[in-house]
Amino acid sequence: MLDPGLCTVCGACELACPAGVIGFDGLDPVLTTESWTAADCADCSDCLDVCPGADPGTPAAEERLFGRTRTPRERWIGVFSEVVAGHALDPVVYETSASGGSLTALLQTAMHRLEVTAVLSMGRDEKEPWRAAPALVRDPDDLVETAQSTYQLAPYLGALRPLVIEEPDARVAMSGVACHIQAMRKLQAMDTEVGRWAREHVVLLVEPACSSSTRPEGTAAVIRERAGVPLDSVVRLRYREGAYPGDIAIRTDDGADHRVEFWRAVRDFAGNKTHRCLSCGDWMSGLADISVSDGDPNIFAASVTGAEQPKHGRVFIRTRAGARAVAAAREHGLLTDEPVDLAGLNLGLERKRNRRASYERSGKPVPLGPIPGYQEELEIVPDEKWIAAPEQEEDR
Template sequence: MTSFIRLKEEILDHELCTSCGLCAAVCPGGFVSMSADTVSLPVFRESLERSREICLDCSLCSDVCPGYDTGMLESELRIFGRNRSEEERWTGINQSTYQLTTTNQDVLKRVAAGGAGTTLAITALEEQIADAVIVVGRDREQPWVPKAYVADSPQAIIECAQTSYSLTPNLDLLNDPRYERVGIIGVPCQIQGINKLLNLPESSAASPLARKVAFTIELGCASNTSRAGTEHLITEILGIPLEKVVYMRYREGEYPGQFVVRTDEGEEYTLPFYRLVEEFKKFKTFRCLSCADWWSGIADISISDGDPNIFDSSKNGKSVKPSSTVMVRTDTGKRLIEAALRRGAIELTDYVFSNNLGLERKRQRYRSYVERGDRKIPLAPGSDSKYSRILTDEEVIQNGIGSEQGEPVRNL
């Protein structure tokens, strides 16, 4: 079976595409591209029948696809020399865990939490660990549309600060010929795809692309949302025509932030963050809903909001210090943290990670799809511990999740 037809029949037809864009990056002839729809999917530039003649025995696009087989077991053995234990099922293997806050007040005003991703990306550029970093910001002409950029300056990274709660293909940018070493900040499925790329033999036609990967940072992800979710907030909840929008951010202002939209007439509209959580449930793809991972656990560094229950903080107006939870997994990740600490760019606090509302929502949701057993769903990196019953998303949110912080870190 030719590669793109295999991708269609095994992934696209089962709604398992993560919209990561890596299939477009590895296609040797450039025949695969990502559509511009609200849920971007790979398309073959020629007809499917022509793909039989064009692809021949090439299988790269399906080989790196994280939609069903995330490649976790092979990736863990390559990175750590072992697979995770049952206790590590949802957090993965790690060296250390911290709470992190950037010391740059200008950056702190722009980010959603503690600024871990932004600060570490800037550190990577200034320490020449990478020539550029793939990040996600906003389209300059249509601010409600997420857009990936290859940022090669601190200012370009800062402009893309804040998590984008919307599906965005970005891994096709790894092909950019201007840069030899590229860092990647992405969600778990994107990091899984990158590691499947790294798992390929050195003789693979995709090896030059794999050699460009300088480091990976992943964002904890309860499940991503189609662009239609953001458009729904603007047009249906706030009642603003899209053509009038000149500025949009998901989390602006005092932590945990508000959804902010400004119009061409100078009007500003806001929604509390918890309203996004409630509305976005209606706009998630099947692949996101059935995902087996909150963190993949195979990035150099995994980060999330430092507040274990941002929904509760937003809904009840709790005052929480902005911070990011940072789990360091590899020596590359440790060197990046050490460099940022040495430069005085971050403050660190030892942290014992126990759980997170987003993680628990993902855990229970995945359990529900396993229990149904009526559809093909992504492979899990290990077995779940036994459980008496499956909680609904509403029950998880209502129960809440807690956590504890430790003492400041002076030296690593």
């Protein structure tokens, strides 16, 4: 049995269950059939086998993908063949994006040029638009609506289950953070009906770097307390709207737009994390075909100072499928790329490294890292120091 504190809310158990009896109540996995008992599962352990919560399965997946595991120098980035600085060339995608639209442009390329018929991306709940919810996108132009980072947990991979049952010939690309990618790679290695489907039909995995995600209550608090907006009046929510690095943008049913500075939201989010997110050992899984991070190493500082700069992302190409997607995006004028220097601080990565080291030394249960037995030696900087408020704002 998985320690509930290590659940990533990825939704892989819902997707993998051959009986289809796993669902979610909020962020908690539940049985959807009251009469179902553990005895009905017999010898099946698909839900535990696919789960990345305690064991993300990184070394085995790296052996399958790259023929080797990562070295200590590759601890936080993983194995890759090339990294470039890129941004979308479509002006709508670029302006809508959080950091240049590289990820959206790559998913559009998959639909335009690589015969992908559906993309799994994080969207919004239809009834409560401030909540995150998975979206199956069929039209490449609609991917703009799921652009930008979504700093909120929501069950995700279970949204693919209808495709397995109703559209088994679909060709799927997906965007997902580390735990989503790890779960999908575990599923693709399983000799089950759903595993074989995932291996044959999920053809492109693209991941944004992830410092951590937030419970829905974190977003709700920003909306209510920072913006002064009732949740039931929200009709649209964006996390990184406008000039880089963007603001939290909330539209209400009276047509009014409300903004919260990004750095304030980051500080508010810090108190609404799960144990699994805080103890996570991965900024990127390193198992996606392509990984993308912000090009600016410190978006928090940029939000505090109001420093303006062109949007761009760092695009890490890892597999042949990833290289084909990037080449197609370049060829068809959807993505630009330039050389990139990886030197320098990245705030999200540094927060992740320090939190992970703190949890490793705490004695609390933590998920396995990508290198078995490896623990990074560093002098831990508390998270609140990385996201300290400007002095004149401390009492607000």
